[in-house]
Amino acid sequence: MGDSSSCRFKWTIESFTKLSVRKLYSDIFYVGGYKWRILIFPKGNNVDHLSMYLDVADSETLPYGWSRDAQFSLSVINQIHSExxxxxxxxxxxxxxESDWGFASFIPLSELNSSASGFILKDTCIVEAEVY
Incomplete structure (x- = not known):
């Protein structure tokens, strides 16, 4: 992905239903010279929903007092019906x-994991982040 002032990053997660980790980070992507990544809790962050956040990837190495204002969207792609x-x-x-921000209750796990819902196809889930 480029280093522009806005970016849409697509993360394809294979073997999604077999994930055994509590949380998972995407690869790093850059927007406006800043490093970002998506953070998900595939089984929920103490809730019965997929939890998804935008994370400042290099927050631990930034100078004291840093802050970064951003508008962003997070999406779970329906692979059968885009609408x-x-x-x-x-x-x-x-x-x-507050180096990550998003949604503890993004989408109910029952809906996400339903074979008819279209969110997981061939055990692959696709999520996106857009930062602008």
Whole structure:
């Protein structure tokens, strides 16, 4: 992905239903010179929903007092019916104490994992982040 002032990053997660980790980070992508990544909790972050956040990838190495204002969207792609894609938009000022922000209850696990829903196809889930 480029280093422009906005970017849409697509993350294809294979063997999704077999994931045994509590949380999972995407590869790093760049927007406006900043490093970002998607953070998901495939089985939920203490809730019965997929949890998904935008994360400042290099937050631990940034100088004291840093902050970063961003508007972003996170999406779970419906691979059967694109109009069924779930997208949520937020604006947040990221800082050392809030280096990730998003949604603990993004989509119910029962809906996500339903074979008829279209969110997981051939055990692959596709999520996207757009930062602008």
């Amino acid at each position: 069924g894609t779930v997208e949520k938009v937020r604006k947040h000022v990221f800082n050392a104490s």
